[in-house]
Amino acid sequence: MSNGSDTAHESLHPNRLGQWRSLDELAGTPEFEALLQREFPERAAEWLDPVGRRAFLQLMGASLALAGLTSCSSPPSHTIVPYAKAPEDLVPGKPLFYATAFAQGGIGTGLLVESHMGRPTKIEGNPQHPASLGATDAFAQASILSLYDPDRSQTVTNGGQITTWKAFVAALTSRLAGSSGAGLCILTETVTSPTLAWQIRQLMAKYPQATWVQYDAISRDAVRQGSRLAFGEVINTVYRVERAEVVVTLGAEFLAAGPGHVRYARDFFARRRVEAAPLNRLYAVDSTPTLTGAMADHRVTVRQQDMEAIAWAFAGALGVPEAAAISASMPQAAWVAAAARDLKAHQGASLVVPGDEQPPIVHALAHAINRALGNVGQTVIYTDPIEADPADQMASLTALVANMRAGQVQTLLILGSNPVYTAPADLRFAEALDKVPFRVHLSLEADETSARCQWHLPEAHYLEAWGDVRAYDGTTTIQQPLIAPLYDGHSAHELLAVLQGDGPQDGYDIMRAYWQTRLSGEFERAWRTALHDGVVGGTALPPKTPGWKPSFAPAAQPAQVFEIIFRPDPTIWDGRFANNGWLQELPKPLTKLTWDNAALFSPATAERLGLQNEDVIELALGGHSVQAPVWILPGHPPDSVTVHLGYGRTRAGRAGSGIGFNAYLLRKSTALWSAGGVEIKKTGRALQLASTQHHQTMQGRNPVRVGTVEELKKDPHVIAEMGEAPAKDETLYPPVTNEGYRWGMAIDLGACLGCGACVAACQAENNSPVVGKEQVLLGREMHWIRVDRYYAGGPDAPETLHQPLLCQQCENAPCEPVCPVGATVHSQEGLNDMVYNRCVGTRYCSNNCPYKVRHFNFLQYSSDQPTLRLLNNPNVTVRSRGVMEKCTYCVQRINAARIRSKEDGQPIKDGEVVTACQGACPSQAIAFGNLNDPVSKVSKWQASARNYGLLAELNTRPRTTYLARLRNPNPELEKA
């Protein structure tokens, strides 16, 4: 690839709006031109099996004859198995919803989980929960697959031999009988659970010499240290994003990851619509490309080592006393000054957000800046910490490892985390662990840590166990199980109860024992209300005004070094979702890679180092080295490489083991998020990466239209004029009128963050299969909705645009007339129906679809695995080999609403049918409803001046339309 230099730019040919999807396209390589000429990606539509023509015809003949014979059988016999005693409230055929919460990094998001006859099948957000308001992220959506994961650990083992929970309890109690806890250590992940904290405190009273260590690989230590630098204590920060008119992020991914991100995304984008004037404005300083930064009106990228200088420059410009002596001299000085002026002009209505992975000083400076801007109490709310013990996790883990090595730890209980895999390499955790005589690991999978512990205990999934968890603002949810443990798993609560000895042993009893005295009002009623609502009323932490005790000062800037940046993987996080096929196959939002991680470089740096996509390089740091494939990411800061944690697992399961490279091997306990001095060596090998990026390219047709507020005010037609006008509506066919309901969708591209929650939600709702890396390489992924990612501008600092693409439900659907068997036809309400039982698999429809949103079951992708069958939505057909499939607008939900409305004698109300993608969307970017109703949300959106149809010039009359992305640039920076 030779597009890093200025001379190379001259030969580039982005489309009329300057948009491009990949570097190959921008550079116009012959390979890319050849790819464009193909209807489908290479080999996507070819028969590659080594079956000759004769053998093929023989097989065809035989299967035809056999298929004919099967139709001569009598109906298959089935049994109906009713309950012996039916449970209360359960109506067969109707789903029930239970409130619970999903925790990541110990922070909860409220959920409503759909259950069919006792099987949890789909996760929705809990509208009453402040961190969700009805939406979820991709992790929460996909967490239900982990419940049914056939590779989950199923038995208690001791030294690899299957044994029982009882045997474990006996071994543990005899070991600890009469002990004061000397040498006993409990290692957990970050604990916000009030009950777990209460149990641990009780244990500490019983075993006064025991220790408790918390460790999360994606730790928020820097946040806590930054707070100590500023206030002398740990303070939790809650943002009121909806009040902010100007937001500056310092390497923060706060809209797409971290505490409260689902809520923040909703609040942020609520102020990105024309209707909600004035728009907010986002400035992003990124140290590696983030989704938040991709939404920014103005973005600069710097290396993480330069972030501190940027933060000081902001502090200096905004009158932070500690930064009085700062004079900014970095290349971004003018940009910072302009952003700072904007911040200053919006005192009390602005917000500076530091990223969790940024050094403590950046957090301290962000506190100082927000304080100087008068944002505290307005857009920034301080509360007590939500963690039960906001300790410095890395320090306590380091101390634990030293103790283990010194032989001072006799009994180690590891609850949930996987430190053998995730601990920084310099601690040599595994080696130290071997010195502990009695090691116990409670986990969902028999993973790397389990393999080095004598005792492995299967953990109950959060949908199987009682628990509680706090949200970003402290709101507590009591998690209730949806199903009895599939494999006799136990929760951390139950394991600690064994240690405690007396007292309740069952998760339910433990939970009730804790809450008995802590719920206000009559207990039974309050308990049931809390479970029903999914929130315990009044548990949000009250605002607090911490004393300002700054203990930081400018330090000498270190010498510039080539930098390696560590980040959690955007889809499999710290590695815990490695065996989750949905998340493995969910294209990573910016790279569109599936099933692998890669070393990400900027185009200029890659060119300087002579690297190309898929080259395998060796990254060496501190005596460790890994081999990683290269992926060039436009917008990446120069002279640095980003690697994502979570891959290269050895004992994750069938889907997750042995793929990608383990970036933890390069991580040091003193430099968790970035480090200098990485050495890069070429190996001369290459590894094919399964990116969904090149598939189904649209050439120069301005799929994503972008306008500024000013442009739109000046000329309301500006968006419509960016593409060819739709063809005149002349037809020889009689006009189609959909009386009653006319379903349609509108997607606000200005609010689409590109996070992929919709993709995961669609997969869960519609029983979409996972196909695997080989099939993705052939372009055969089965997602009914994909998020296309385009770039505009130069490759070093491009604008990133996202566009969710699903079946457009064209009124003049090109797929319909070419189907020889009428398997895709229009419904009375204007849906483009796909009838699986008619489909014979000619694939003509997909060939004729200009949006390429149809997906063919080339192989038997849907799984017959017994536990995975439990996961299927009973209201959607499980497709088998040889049929085409595509988005149905969640017709099962439309039908359910239509039946309900007829039974109630009321028409379907606006907002009553919520598609899976719409429901999951954190930023509310999707509107769905009846276009015949002029006051429905979707009708209003489609009447907006920002509305346009994709490829409408082909006269497909798409029912799904897009609202152009809105920018709100700072005029001062726009000119420059």
Next chain:
Amino acid sequence: MTQLFHRSTNTLARVTLFGAVFLVAGIGWGVSALLTSPYASGVGVPVEQPVPFSHKHHVADVGLDCRYCHTSVERSSFAGIPPTKTCMNCHAQLFTDAPMLEPVRASYRTGKPIPWARVHTLADFVYFDHSIHVKQGIGCSTCHGRVDQMALIWRVNTLFMEWCLECHRHPERFVRPRSEVFNMAWEPPADQAVVGAKLVTEYKIQTQTSCSICHR
């Protein structure tokens, strides 16, 4: 040059050509007869059950309403098969020693359900909803026949798509007043064409023939 074939071959050829028509027609008739036969559709074949439960006795003789057992028929897609508890509501008092009912008592004792044999089976890609049909005035007997006269249950209709569409295209031929839905003995009146059309308007019944109404 001598004739290769004897003259009689001509007759044979004529017979064969003529016969082929009958042969093809015959095969066609045979296949269609097989497909619509009780063997293939299950129509009219009583299904053996683990307990020889008689709808005739419980409905016609005892007078139970359909909904006493099929509780969710008005609320859900699935009409509901009663839990063992429902049987025991009466059979804790009646016929408590009948050997025929031992599987029921055993189920109640052990909590292990009775595996009833399914009579009406739809393909997995068909989604039928009882509640809306009942609500719109389609009676039980329209599809299930005179259940009150069956000792063991059998299918009276093929459940072929063609059969569904008969009603989905012309609901006025089958609709009855809502008050008669659970009446086993209801027969269409002589003026069903008039009454039915009136009910279709009154109940706002639409002719739903889009594929996605049943297939999704």
